[in-house]
Amino acid sequence: MTFHDEDDDMNTKSMETGELSVSHASTGSSSFARSETRRVTRSKYIVAGVIFVAAVLVGSLTFVFARNQEEDDFETQFGEYAVEIVDIINQEANSALAAANSLSVAITTFALSSSAVWPDVTVPDFELRGFHNNILSKSLQVSLAPLVRADQKQEWEIYAQQNEEWIDEGLAVAMERELTDNTEEKSDSIEDFLWRFAEGDSGTSVVQNSEGTNLGGVNYFAPIWQQSPAPHDTQIVNYDILSHPILQRLFSTMWNSVQPVFSEATDLSFIYEGAIEDDSEHPHTYVLHPVFGSFVDNNGSYKSEDIVASLITVLPFDQLLLDMIPEGVNGIDIVMENTCNQHFTYSINGPVATFVGYGDHHDPDYDYMGFAVEFGDHSISAHTEESCNYMIHVYPTSIFEEEYHSNKPVVYTVVVVSVFVFTALVFLLYDYFVLLRQRKVMEAARRTNKIVTALFPANVRDRILKDAEEQDEGDRQHKRGFGFGAKAQLKDFVQDDNVLENGNSAFDSKPIADLFPDATVMFADIVGFTAWSSVREPTQVFSLLETVYHAFDEIARSRRVFKVETVGDCYVAVAGLPEARKDHAVVMARFARDCLHRMNDLTKKLELTLGPDTGDLSMRIGLHSGPVTAGVLRGDKSRFQLFGDTVNTASKIESSGSRNRIHLSTETASLLEAAGKGHWLKKREDVIRTKVKGDMQTYWLEVKAPSIAPTGSSASDGQTEESISPTEAKRMEQEKAAKKEEKAKSKADMDEDKLRRLVDWNSDVLARLLRQIVAHRNATKRLKGTVSSSTPAKLEIKSGGTVIDEVKEIIELPEYDPLAAQYQEDPQSIDLGEAAQKQLRDYVMLVATFYRDNPFHNFEHASHVTMSVVKLLSRIIAPDVNSKNANNHDHAATLHDHTYGITSDPLTQFACVFAALIHDTDHSGVPNAQLVKEGAEVAKIYDGKSVAEQNSVDIAWDLLMHKNYTDLRHLICETDEEMRHFRELVVNSVMATDIVDKELKALRNARWEKAFAEENQVDSRENNNRKATIVIEHLIQASDIAHTMQHWHIYRKWNERLFHEMYDAWRNGRSEKDPSEFWYNGEIGFFDFYIIPLAKKLKECGVFGVSSDEYLNYAQKNRAEWEAQGHQVVEKLVEKYTAEYANHQVRLDDIQDADNVPLRSRMFRSDTLSDDEGFLAEVEKQIDDEDGDLSEKSQEDLVARASSRLTRGASKEKL
Template sequence: MDSNGSRPLERSFMIMQNSRDVPREQQAAKVTSVVMVPCLKNSSNFDTVPRPPSPPATSSNLVGGDVVLQTRVSVSSASTHGRQSHRDGDDNSGYDASDHTDESDGVDDDVDSGNIYCKEGKERSIDTDTLDPEETKEARRIFIVRILFSLLLISSTVGIACAVYFFIEAAEVREFENQYLSDADKLKESIGLALRSILSSADSWAINYIAVQNAGNTSFPFVALPNFAIQAAKFKMMARAYAIGVSFIVTDAQRRDWERFTAQEGPSFVEEAWKLQSQDDTFQGSLDQYPIIREELFTNFPELATVPDGSGPYLVWWQNYPIVYNSISAAYNFHLLSFPTFQKLYNATLTTKRPVLSGFNLVDPESDIGKVSVAYLENFVAESESASEPVTNLVYPILSQDLLDLSLEEETVESLDLVGTIAIGMFWRELLRDILPETSEGIQVVTEEICATKEPAIFTYEINGATTTYLGLGDLSDVAYNYLESSFSMVELMEGTTLSPGHRYTGIPLMETDCSIRMRIYPSSKTASSSYSSQSVAFTISSVLVFLFAGILFALYDLLVKKRQRKVAYIAARSSAIVADLFPKEVQTRLYEARDGLGKEKGKKHKNITWAVSPTSEKGSSSLDSVVSDERNADLSIADVYPSTTVMYAGIYGFARWSTNRDPKEVFDLLEALFGAFDEIANRQKIYKIENTGDTYVAACGVPRENIYHAVKMARFATDCRDRSVEILHNVNYASDIRTSKLFVRFGLASGPVAGGILRGQRARFQLFGLTTLNAELMERTGELGRIQATETTANLLCDAGKDTWVNKRPDAVVGGDDTPLDTFWVQAKSSDSISTLSVETSASKTFSLPVPKERIVTWFSDTLRDILTELQMSRQDSLTERALPSDETMLQLQRQIRSFVEAIGSLYSDLPFHNFENVFHGATTLSKILGQVTIEIPPVDRFSVMLAAMIREVDHPGIENDHLSKRGDAHPSGKSIIQLRAFELSLTILSDEKYDRLRSFLCPTAEDFSYFSQLIQSCVIATDVMNPIVSSARKRRWEQTFACPIQNEDLENPGKAERKKTKVVLEHLMIVAHLSYTMRSWNFYTDWSIRLYQEMVSSFIEGKIPSDPADSWFNREMMLFDNIVLPLLDTLRDAGPCKAIGAELMTRAMDNRDQWKTKGKGMVINMRFEFTGEKRVHFA
């Protein structure tokens, strides 16, 4: 409710109703707003709203279906506003909706929410009391059902997602536990097998000693195993031990005989072991000092003290491997029981006659005894292994048993005599390696030695596939997985409780001492992470997405139903937007009226419209095609004459040539970037765009709305577009290819009357016709790069508007379509943008195209030379040469040296217009192409040489020719080809620098190779002195001798030399093609570089370097170049076998350029002279 006590919607209808009885002048004062109101025909929703009476016949209210969009248009000061628009030169030439206060605003209505949304973004509320109470209840019930369904969907989604997640997670937990238990069983099985293998090997070793004793008819302890070292080394690797040793029991009565026996047998096995250890990769100790040998029994407390007589029996250290030098010990005859640690180790076996697995050597590596122990163990482990990890020893008894006994029972063991022991030292980690697959990670093994007399010794290993990692002392397992513990003792393994019957041990049973060893296996979080997958999360997300998709479908369906009432308005707005993009708003009104048969008067101004959509349109069949199709049947065409306009044509110079070899996407990227920028400027300045066709952009001012300042606005628009085009083409050229720097935009302006309208038919659009558009196109076509050319009419309009400084008369004449000379003007308006813009120089004193970046030229030469170098490497690899091929690292160094050399050469080029680095680059690209078309085989080194010559041929060029240098006294000692020889010598000096030694040695391994290499480069560079008659005649003579004369006898005798001579002659001629390649390309390319050369020579003339103005003879010079050099050269190549394809292809282009120069050359020379002298120039359209 408003302040008047009525609803806004009600008041709007009341205003309309009252306005029917008010005079038109008063209506203009009262009705000042634009309102579009949706009215539901025959609906009770708006029964409380007073319905307006039928409008007059002139208001064009049409009822075409269920929805009528009624439009009330402001007429206050309409005519005044129109007159004001003609005076405003900056604000009234556009076609924006914001500039049309006399047109209706669009409305997007929302019946369900009770809101009306206007274009300005304001929201007007509709009182919901006006709705039908029954429909209100139904809407409330639908809302409740929608809420209940949403809650059901959400609860179902959450419940099923949780069920899926927990079910899959439980399955993964079971899979993880089963996999772990399988790994634990495999680990127990493998440890048992490893321990059984070690015991079995020790048992076999003991049998060997008994067999030797029986075979030699000797008695223990006087037994020495033959070839002990090699057998011990293999046994050590099989048992995964780091050392093995045999000891015998010697009585007092046997002592003297034993010492004599060891003195005889000991040195030989020590020498054997010492030699073998030098080949044993597992031995890491020093072999610098030979072990000490003692013939008598000793103990090293004190150092090497002799064991006193009468203290037997003795347990004497005998054959062992590997043997380590020890300053306080000897290789053998050590009384083990004299050392407390060994006494504890061996006593259990001496007492029980059974194998004993000792405890672990868990010493502190920082303590004194720990340092000694670690230093000793470092002799047996690689540098990558740790010597401070737990170590254990297995002591196996040697019994005087019968060799026919496969296994020994406990009673049998007790009855046999113990004659010695076998000691095996090993790291505990060796029992855990190479067991599990790589997929098993994080398995933790806790080993503990439980003794009744001391604290338990506990340490932890982690197994990751085949490798083990020592975690440290103590139980370091992951407590979260202790419930999955799997444990066993060493004795249990040997007793077969965890092994299959086929794997049981048949030797002397392992004895469990008062200290038992037990192992516990656990998984860890790493094991779990490697076992768990993301399936639970994936399936949960999938189930959620299914329900989410169902929810979205429900919401979409609800949305579609909810917006059913607005479908017609949406279709109408969409069609209006399409039409607005193609036609001016003034034409749109007439299109719609023609669609409904209301176009009665040609050229009539229509201000008040009502847009009615038929039932057919509601179904979506209304479209632009139907509007235009029906329009074709109307009585009147939609066309008007616009008496005062300015039309602009903008065309991209060089676009056709540029786009020929470009990817379509690259072409469209360029057009979208350029014309999109023009569109932005047009929207900002309210210029009407007519069309863009191919590489042409057409716009107009004064169409479709009149604007007396159309020339001023169009001049400013063209200037802004010109400045923006330079920026865009600069960026696009550099981003795409180095050859795209020839793209510029030419602009043409013409003012006058035009006919504008819709040419009915397929894909109709608004178009302009008339002489003014033709003149604008002519101004663009005959203009210059980056400049705005305007007709005399446009120039006069600019001068009348006080813009005299914007206009500059063109000095030369432009020939029109009827051969009538036209006076035209260059326009340079003040840019409407405050930002700085790039400018374009188009005179012959400046370069037409943006320079190619030197860095990109360096990259091209480097890559090309690198590819040839790689091909050279491959050819050498395939040949039968003994020359060593370079490594990958050497090739990288060669590539870096190539780029460094190219950069050094590039730095020597000056910024001359013609003789510059870009010029040699263009020639080199031509050379690279034609080298692949020659039918003779050119070795990689020769191709590298000629490409190098193509790169250095213009180095340090002075800007004048050789004959002028000679006259100035700058002659070379050779007397000829001054510029070429100077370039060659300077470049060769750089290449001879020591920093390029590797490159030179690779290219030319011998002095003879380098001599040929440098001579070929020199010949190719000198060949480019095409104006030197001596050089030219010598070159022609060599060609005739090679291809026209019979084969010489010396060529038959030395075919390799003949091939080199032929290759050299061909490369010289191809080098000239590269040097003059600009004459064999397109006409535009040729003229561009010809002007550059002219510019360079004119500069030398002005500076006094040459005596005469080149313009005096430039036309004849170019004709002479074609007739005496270029065409004869190509004719020679075309007639020769190796170069037929090249000569024929290039001849066509060169002939075309020669013919065009003959026709247009004189006029071009006049224009080029004008750039320096100001003489009248002639324009050829």
């Protein structure tokens, strides 16, 4: 009899929560408070106004002071630079005059010492003398022009012709100094006559036939004679400078003043043209310096008649203004002004002087800062109306000023204002906190009340708060007592500590505890949780518990059931307290039913994310009613707890129950019957035995729940086979026999449901890895600038060969690309496409159908291996890497190196998981040796080597290569190279599961010695690839027998299935030995010689982190447990399966009932069919009869694979 929800229409009400109340203040107090508030508010505004005004005034003064300081620095620094500039310019000008004067004195000295008569004077080494003059004076050239009287003209022309060799000598000296690249001598001889320009200074040269220029009553010519640097164009020699108006004016001024004369800024470049490279458009001044025929005494002075020649020096202002100020000082303008009404401007930036242009171009905004001084020493140069006297004007620019303007005034102002603002904020915050103090206290009280409400019932909470209030009041009164000073406080504190140390209670109030005479307690335990959690990640374990317990909490709130606590996977709840209610047993029964249903729903949904066997988890619930003592056991982390015999009995009722059932005590059953719910109850046929109460009669609460059949071992946490009494076992067998037909159909439905869930989970795992492959590939293509290939990848498999021939000693993994890792997008954002995802699920479903319905080597085993591979891949780590301190890219690179490239290649990880999925495809349920012994066609095809493994690879690969899976293949492998790499990984991984073949074992051992032997530790790419190959093979080997290195219940479950499979083979005549004869010792040897050594190798690989220790520990524990219990386990297995055969429950007998067995259980039992044609006909018939679970493409593939399987043995060449 079952019960439904027709009695659920009971009135419910929410638990009341206590609220702290505050009494209303009197009217007078309110008025006083409002008045005080207004005064305080006014005071706040006054303080705020004062702070604001002070901030504005002080900030403004700070800004003005800082800005003025910068202006003072600017003006002071400019003044210093201006003085320095004019001093340097005047020094350069005086140096030029002094150098010319020295050369003039040297010429006079030579003439006197050689008794030479002017104008017939040729100064020896004039090139060198002039060179040093030019360096000292920064002039471009110096020329000597002697005065020739009109009556000496013809004589001079002859003299010049006879003494022109000075030009060649000068050119030779210049060439030696590398002053010129011209190695040729002068092109022509000098003119044999004095000459002038026909028109001005740019016409053709003509003979100077005039009478000369009158100087002091005598007519003179002043031909250019010697020059340094020597002229390349000799035509300039004998040019009469007095024929040029500017030079004539300057010469006359010099004659009259008997002092050097400066010209205006003009272009007389024809004098030195060819000998000097210069920009003649920039300002130049020409200085005429007198040369005297003799020296005067100290008291005498020169007269005009003493002048016998003139020196003409060319001074470029570009050279004079260089190196005025140091590097880094920029933006100073120099304006040169002369008495000839000329202005020209230079900009000084560090040591460089840049000509701006003729005219005054300085910024008039800085006129007030202009600095002016005369150019040169007036005492040594002529200053007449005819001469051009220069003035130097120095001005700053905005560029120079900006160097002294900064954001410091603003910063200082902001800092000062910020101090005031901060002060104001401190006052405001202080006031704010004072105003909110009471609100915060009340809010804290409300939050505390909420937390206490969640942990304790309302009445318990109220008592806790009341006791705390009384304690605080007592403390306050004690502190107000006489003599409460610093010493008294210290004394009380020490005494309180002593009380605690002496073990006396620190709680003076009465303990918080009550007796509730009528309550129902529920214990709900997750069956199989410990074994399930042992193969999961911690995050997965907590994900399950949080999801399930949250759902239970919601049901508890709606049913007004009080949740007491959760201990591990046990959920404890109670009804009837803290609020007493008469229907506590009915409410708890409904709550237990809801939890049972909700648990079954959640586990099915969570299996997609948490992996295989999650859907097999279920609840075992026990209920007992009676008096309960409940209260708060005070101390650290106090909690509301239940005590008493009722709680202990409820725990015992739960532990002696069965999975997916609700177990009731007699007391609870009586209450339900009294409430008119007797039709919910079913009396348990046997009794449970307890040490204290002896035999107890119990009941089952009949619940119409979703059909859940236990898979594998029925043992669960805390319940072993011994917990089920013989009477209960007999009843279960009778019920099973009575409902055989119904359960056969139900089992078939459950098998198909479980198949779909396993297919969904495997598809989801592969899809996640596919997204990583696509993300990695996209990043690589983006860096290389390549595009996706539309041509499907191909792989030519050698004709006539077998899979085992493709096993590689070393598989080469891709090199690590840090840029690709850096720019890789989030794999979760990758869209695989609807077509590819559908093909992936169809492929996984098709692979599942190719697994035979063996007890061990079946699709569930493949999913278990897949889950272990995924877990080991997720546990791969790199030691000594602090991921918090190292960036992600450094961590990824270190991880790549340490794991030999496995973690950085998604295709390798996908291949490992893919190999785990297909590694036992079409396994016949007997070892390879038996197939060889039977002479099976498949054994002949593969020459009796690794028959099952090679068969699995061929079937799975042929399926993947089918045209229906083009999109899927393109996602896995886009290029032929990727396809080759993928094939190598799959072949090596699947072939590694053959641990019996001696040749493969020898190859693996030799490879291990090469890679991990201490003397062979060579850090090379080849050795790293060898290590990677070993790690991949050990990964799938460990996963293939992972049940031996997991929790004892997991090991027992799969150990029994393997025994069942081998026992079937023996009973069907496909094995010579009864497995029970060697099972115990065989497992011991298997642990000692394979499992434990393999677990140690996992640890020696050094890449699996804590998983290697976990696997080794479980292997050693299971070995010890098997040694202790193995004999009893084998006896029970023999008893169980002997009884099944005696009752005609053998699996082969079930095959005859074809209408109730799913397609995947009937397709590949070729050993039960008489011929191949009958097998193919059976396959096609069953596809026609199928209920539409498989798509048309999958059905076509089934027929194609079945046909291929029938013909593969015909000839080896057809493979």
